[in-house]
Amino acid sequence: MKWFKVLNKAQIPNSDSIKTIEVNGKQLCIINNEDKITATQSFCPHAGGHFSGGWCKNGHLICPIHRYEYNLETGRGAEGQGDYINIYPTELRDDGLYVGFEESWWSKLWS
C-alpha cells in the first residue's frame, strides 16, 4: 500500500460535506459523513455524474444525477443497481489526511 497525503487537517471537509481532490493522477471525493471520512472515486459508474454534488443518507453516498446509492463502507450499489464504486483507505495522521493505494505488481516493476 502506498500512502499519499491529500489534505491538511484544516482542509478536511466539515461534517456532511464532500470535497474533490486530485492525488496520484486520480480525482477522488473526500466525504465526511457524520464525522467519518471516506475516500471514493469521483464519478458515478451509472452515467458519469460527479459525486461532489451528492449527499449522504443512512451510510450511503447519493449521486445527484439519478440518485443511485452507494454504501460508503463497501462501495456496493443499492439492490438492483448491480454496480459499485471504489473506496480507498484513509488514515488521519498528525499532519493531515492520507489516502492509500494498492500497489500493483507492474507499478513495483517500473518504480
Ligand code: FES
Ligand atoms: S449518473 Fe449517478 S445515478 Fe445516474
